[in-house]
Amino acid sequence: MKFKVEITETLQYQEVIEAENEQEAIIKLKEKYHHQEIILNEENYVATDFKVIEKVKKKDEYER
Numbered sequence: 001m002k003f004k005v006e007i008t009e010t011l012q013y014q015e016v017i018e019a020e021n022e023q024e025a026i027i028k029l030k031e032k033y034h035h036q037e038i039i040l041n042e043e044n045y046v047a048t049d050f051k052v053i054e055k056v057k058k059k060d061e062y063e064r
Contacts (some may be wrong), residue, residue: 011044039060 016037019025032038 004053004056006051007051008049008051009045010047010049011040012046013038013044015035 017028019023019028
């Protein structure tokens with residue numbers, strides 16, 4: 001049997017943002033992220049998950 005398996009790594013970053021409300025705080029942090037003022041790397045690692053997505057069907061077994 002063959003299975004399609006997915007690997008998901010989670011990186012996380014936290015920062016205190018001064019804003020009028022939660023939405024503005026998210027927008028400000030997104031802007032910093034998109035302008036590459038925040039770059040996530042292995043120091044921001046928090047988890048790895050493995051999940052079987054599907055069993056590969058017979059006709060797909062010969063594909064890589």
